[in-house]
Amino acid sequence: MMLTRFVRAQLAVFAVLAIVGMALVGVDYVKVPAALGIGNYTVTLNLPASGGLYRFSNVTYRGINVGQVSAVSVVPDGVRATLRLRSSTKIPRSVQVRVRSMSAIGEQYVDLLPSSTAGPYLHDGEVLTVPATALPTAIGPLLDRAQTLLDSVPQDRLREVIDESFRAFGGQAPAMSKLLDSTVSFVNQTSDAAEPTRDLVQRLGPLLDDQAVTSSEIRTWVSGLADITGQVQAADPHVQSLLQSGPATAQSAQDLLAQVQPTLPVLLKNLTSVGQVLLTYNPAIEQIMLLLPPLEAAQTTVVQTGAPDGAAAVDFVMEANDPAACTTGYLPASARRSPTDFSIPDTPSDLYCKVPRDSKFAVRGSRNLPCLAVPGKRAPTPQECASDKPYTAAGTNAPDEIDPAPAVGTTGYNPADGTYVGPDGKTYRVDTPPDGRAPAWPSLLTK
Numbered sequence: 001m002m003l004t005r006f007v008r009a010q011l012a013v014f015a016v017l018a019i020v021g022m023a024l025v026g027v028d029y030v031k032v033p034a035a036l037g038i039g040n041y042t043v044t045l046n047l048p049a050s051g052g053l054y055r056f057s058n059v060t061y062r063g064i065n066v067g068q069v070s071a072v073s074v075v076p077d078g079v080r081a082t083l084r085l086r087s088s089t090k091i092p093r094s095v096q097v098r099v100r101s102m103s104a105i106g107e108q109y110v111d112l113l114p115s116s117t118a119g120p121y122l123h124d125g126e127v128l129t130v131p132a133t134a135l136p137t138a139i140g141p142l143l144d145r146a147q148t149l150l151d152s153v154p155q156d157r158l159r160e161v162i163d164e165s166f167r168a169f170g171g172q173a174p175a176m177s178k179l180l181d182s183t184v185s186f187v188n189q190t191s192d193a194a195e196p197t198r199d200l201v202q203r204l205g206p207l208l209d210d211q212a213v214t215s216s217e218i219r220t221w222v223s224g225l226a227d228i229t230g231q232v233q234a235a236d237p238h239v240q241s242l243l244q245s246g247p248a249t250a251q252s253a254q255d256l257l258a259q260v261q262p263t264l265p266v267l268l269k270n271l272t273s274v275g276q277v278l279l280t281y282n283p284a285i286e287q288i289m290l291l292l293p294p295l296e297a298a299q300t301t302v303v304q305t306g307a308p309d310g311a312a313a314v315d316f317v318m319e320a321n322d323p324a325a326c327t328t329g330y331l332p333a334s335a336r337r338s339p340t341d342f343s344i345p346d347t348p349s350d351l352y353c354k355v356p357r358d359s360k361f362a363v364r365g366s367r368n369l370p371c372l373a374v375p376g377k378r379a380p381t382p383q384e385c386a387s388d389k390p391y392t393a394a395g396t397n398a399p400d401e402i403d404p405a406p407a408v409g410t411t412g413y414n415p416a417d418g419t420y421v422g423p424d425g426k427t428y429r430v431d432t433p434p435d436g437r438a439p440a441w442p443s444l445l446t447k
Helices: 005-029 139-152 155-169 173-192 194-213 215-234 236-260 264-280 282-302 382-386 441-446
Strands: 040-047 058-061 064-075 078-086 096-101 108-113 126-129 419-421 427-429
Touching (some): 040 064, 173 194, 194 215, 264 282
Parallel strands (some): 040 126, 058 108
Antiparallel strands (some): 040 078, 058 064, 096 108, 419 427
């Protein structure tokens, strides 16, 4: 059969198109060059578990597909996956490997996350190790736990749980979205801190051993907590009322804190010195708190319970200048102010009766205060309590040691106008004010 030139040309064109089509199918779809190792290289992954990874899973770098998983096999220490990557993409050797899940039906892929773009780069035969934290959570155990959780809820209470859940989370989509985003961020940070977390878990062993020893106490505590929970459930209306009024109360407390914010730090700073004093005299304060109740009980015996008017049986004895007042250690008489001077002067901080300890003057004065930090020692200040120097008296409060007041002179005055001549030879009036002006007549009526 003779073929015309036109038919032969058509057959030749069809043959060329068939060859080109088969070549395109083999290169692009069947990936014959990749199967022959042309234009790609292999990298081995050592994983503690497969994480749902399977053959022909995609491999991405910066979100771009750069290869496939060519094989997944089980080895004695875990799972080994072989990656076939394109040679045209340079991937740093310091890349982080993560097994990700594309959907809930098990579409897993390998995600390569570079920490930098600098070399050295991966080459054929490279081996990478994937930590357990880089694997996705298995869906099967998660579903089993969810089923166990549902089975633990009584069927007659399941509808109530669903209704309460709807009331709690209904209309809270933005808040739940923010919560989930925060949870994802927290999980990622926890994954980055896997080694410290593992070390913390290992160190929890002694603590857990102590908990096992005190299991009976914990059981008692849980039982008491159950009783409290039952009481809270019985008082549910009151709890709901408290929750309803709680925001207003919290707002009031916030407003109060805002009002005292300028002065509260100053107050707390000032309380630091008060706290230091209370800490120093803590034993004495404890002693006072112990003696105060029996003292109050003893004071009730002072009242004559049989008296019709409830009179008190108390005897008062007045003593004057027995013993005399202690002036040793105080300001001299020449430095004392007039009683009419109401200003607040700066006085020394060590003014107290500085006589010997066994002196009869001011027996309960500062010099005989017991040192709380040094038992058996007495001193007027905590600094002297801590000092190794012995107490030194400044005198015995003898009459010849007392600094006399300025001498007082006598002179006569004229009763008619109230004038008199002072020691300096000048004439004064008895009622002359400090400014030297004569008093007005209304002041004579008000004085």
